[in-house]
Amino acid sequence: AQTVTQSQPEMSVQEAETVTLSCTYDTSENNYYLFWYKQPPSRQMILVIRQEAYKQQNATENRFSVNFQKAAKSFSLKISDSQLGDTAMYFCAFMPYNTDKLIFGTGTRLQVFP
């Protein structure tokens, strides 16, 4: 079975600091996508960043970057220069190439404090 594990239920960080959220996954697939989604209190899931497994280069979107370790099946999210608006639930998700279903982890609640 394909699973996604987020071992940090809650994290906190001071504004302007850097925080890293962990994610590991289990699959026998070789080709897949990985995602980080943000869910603020409004409940709307927002795509933060995505990574294709065949790409060795780590994806970056402004203050958000990932550390993708395919052999270790690890996909962590680094948020630099944290802002109060980054406060939200963060979900790691996995999608094999030949399907359209996202498999989610249980999420990490991130609190950014002044």
Add this chain to the structure above:
Amino acid sequence: GAGVSQSPSNKVTEKGKDVELRCDPISGHTALYWYRQSLGQGLEFLIYFQGNSAPDKSGLPSDRFSAERTGGSVSTLTIQRTQQEDSAVYLCASTFGPYSNEQFFGPGTRLTVL
């Protein structure tokens, strides 16, 4: 509209009643998904519609759950004889088509079964 919309935003019902949840995908999106997010959990896949193909119902938890998509656009998720364990946020997402890996989410419907 510009995004995925869902209605109602919140629904409170009594155990045993039937409920209908509605999703309006982004115009032109051919694929539509329903997910369930229980308290403290990640998103659980329920059902997937792609164009005129038969829906993938593999995630529906029981035969009390059903969904339809009329005219390839609006979708309705129906829960019959609701139980307290059905209380959750129900999220809808849409994409441009098969293997279009970015899913756009609606704000969800929070269902509370008393």
